[in-house]
Amino acid sequence: xxxxxxxxxxxxxxxxxxxxxxxxxxxxxxxxxxxxxxxxxxxxxxxxxxxxxxxxxxxxxxxxxxxxxxxxxxxxxxxxxxxxxxxxxxxxxxxxxxxxxxxxxxxxxxxxxxxxxxxxxxxxxxxxxxxxxxxxxxxxxxxxxxxxxxxxxxxxxxxxxxxxxxxxxxxxxxxxxxxxxxxxxxxxxxxxxxxxxxxxxxxxxxxxx
Amino acid sequence: xxxxxxxxxxxxxxxxxxxxxxxxxxxxxxxxxxxxxxxxxxxxxxxxxxxxxxxxxxxxxxxxxxxxxxxxxxxxxxxxxxxxxxxxxxxxxxxxxxxxxxxxxxxxxxxxxxxxxxxxxxxxxxxxxxxxxxxxxxxxxxxxxxxxxxxxxxxxxxxxxxxxxxxxxxxxxxxxxxxxxxxxxxxxxxxxxxxxxxxxxxxxxxxxx
DNA sequence: GAATCGAATGTGACTTTATCACTGAGCACG
DNA sequence: CGTGCTCAGTGATAAAGTCACATTCGATTC
Numbered sequence: 001x002x003x004x005x006x007x008x009x010x011x012x013x014x015x016x017x018x019x020x021x022x023x024x025x026x027x028x029x030x031x032x033x034x035x036x037x038x039x040x041x042x043x044x045x046x047x048x049x050x051x052x053x054x055x056x057x058x059x060x061x062x063x064x065x066x067x068x069x070x071x072x073x074x075x076x077x078x079x080x081x082x083x084x085x086x087x088x089x090x091x092x093x094x095x096x097x098x099x100x101x102x103x104x105x106x107x108x109x110x111x112x113x114x115x116x117x118x119x120x121x122x123x124x125x126x127x128x129x130x131x132x133x134x135x136x137x138x139x140x141x142x143x144x145x146x147x148x149x150x151x152x153x154x155x156x157x158x159x160x161x162x163x164x165x166x167x168x169x170x171x172x173x174x175x176x177x178x179x180x181x182x183x184x185x186x187x188x189x190x191x192x193x194x195x196x197x198x199x200x201x202x203x204x205x206x207x208x209x
Numbered sequence: 210x211x212x213x214x215x216x217x218x219x220x221x222x223x224x225x226x227x228x229x230x231x232x233x234x235x236x237x238x239x240x241x242x243x244x245x246x247x248x249x250x251x252x253x254x255x256x257x258x259x260x261x262x263x264x265x266x267x268x269x270x271x272x273x274x275x276x277x278x279x280x281x282x283x284x285x286x287x288x289x290x291x292x293x294x295x296x297x298x299x300x301x302x303x304x305x306x307x308x309x310x311x312x313x314x315x316x317x318x319x320x321x322x323x324x325x326x327x328x329x330x331x332x333x334x335x336x337x338x339x340x341x342x343x344x345x346x347x348x349x350x351x352x353x354x355x356x357x358x359x360x361x362x363x364x365x366x367x368x369x370x371x372x373x374x375x376x377x378x379x380x381x382x383x384x385x386x387x388x389x390x391x392x393x394x395x396x397x398x399x400x401x402x403x404x405x406x407x408x409x410x411x412x413x414x415x416x417x418x
Numbered sequence: 419g420a421a422t423c424g425a426a427t428g429t430g431a432c433t434t435t436a437t438c439a440c441t442g443a444g445c446a447c448g
Numbered sequence: 449c450g451t452g453c454t455c456a457g458t459g460a461t462a463a464a465g466t467c468a469c470a471t472t473c474g475a476t477t478c
Contacts, residue, residue: 058351080336089343112328119321126335127289133342134298141349141383142267174350
């Protein structure tokens with residue numbers, strides 16, 4: 001076992017060995033769906049490497065990206081499902097080939113009991129996610145879409161063009177495809193971006209604030 | 210000490226006595242502000258009775274209600290701040306006279322270490338809050354405002370009229386006062402509500418679905 | 419290479435929300 | 449009884465969402 005999760009690295013070796021023994025290592029390929037809305041939770045996923053996108057579907061059929069999980073993240077969403085015995089409300093899509101550990105509830109509970117460090121990290125991670133969601137609420141409720149789109153592009157399309165469709169961008173922002181298309185067209189007319197099918201390039205002059 | 214918090218009731222008596230010894234009981238009056246955006250966190254608030262509204266302010270000056278805390282709730286938001294050492298992003302307003310315990314971080318950590326039951330409840334409560342926020346994201350992103358307003362009224366103004374201003378309703382829904390005014394006026398024209406200054410009465414025929 | 423099909427994008431018309439700048443109404447207090 | 453409040457109503461305009469299509473690009477097949 002070469003790569004490991006930062007949360008386990010901080011454990012004393014005895015606990016760590018026990019944890020590794022109970023955890024199941026899984027490999028996920030790009031495009032895999034880790035869980036869907038309504039699914040039950042079979043353990044706590046801990047991401048070692050890769051990237052997983054968590055999003056939810058509205059009644060209208062539109063979706064919105066809630067957050068992403070990367071290396072050394074734990075799926076805080078799963079903790080809630082695990083503890084409350086509810087199903088997931090969101091769905092998780094693998095974006096890049098991902099290595100993860102699936103920690104059974106029993107083992108997770110033992111770690112929480114035994115290690116103050118582990119506890120602290122898990123709670124902190126929970127706090128960050130809560131924070132992310134609050135930020136998202138604020139953006140969706142009060143943010144202007146052109147600004148949000150521009151910021152997304154700055155974050156994801158600086159340096160090299162983003163390979164993404166308008167539909168996918170709409171899900172990133174929680175809006176409709178047509179709205180994204182029109183905004184991008186406007187940006188193009190103003191020389192802020194260069195567009196091609198499935199590709200959005202942010203022009204140099206726009207990358208600074 | 211008469212009233213207590215459900216989370217402490219489930220503890221063995223030794224732990225419970227210790228917890229009660231370290232926790233500080235506080236009384237909050239309607240209108241008090243428990244914390245504001247940017248404040249540091251001085252401990253974990255646990256609500257015994259009463260009601261506290263948690264909301265955040267957008268850059269535009271508009272606000273939106275995130276959730277409410279009632280009897281036997283813990284302020285999950287505080288755990289994140291406590292663990293990550295960040296300030297709060299939201300603000301908490303007392304709506305009804307409220308009794309609460311303020312549990313210092315040290316004491317909280319000892320409880321988390323010592324009681325599986327306590328741990329489980331805290332994590333479950335965290336999960337519910339995440340869920341609330343996800344639901345809110347969906348509503349704000351995809352919900353129609355007239356439906357959201359009507360549902361708010363059904364939840365808070367069935368039986369007796371709601372004593373609330375249009376401005377406050379706007380904050381409940383994360384929108385602008387004018388929008389609420391217009392929608393309510395429409396509802397009134399269609400005989401769904403009766404309006405008075407600072408008062409919205411949902412008419413009987415509307416209370417069923 | 420041309421035909422064909424499906425996904426991705428473009429667009430017009432219209433509705434719903436948001437914003438701005440006011441006006442008017444109800445209420446408390448001197 | 450004014451006189452200031454806060455609360456509510458409204459018109460004009462802009463931004464965003466919805467619906468119904470038209471177009472275009474690329475890959476696959478012939």
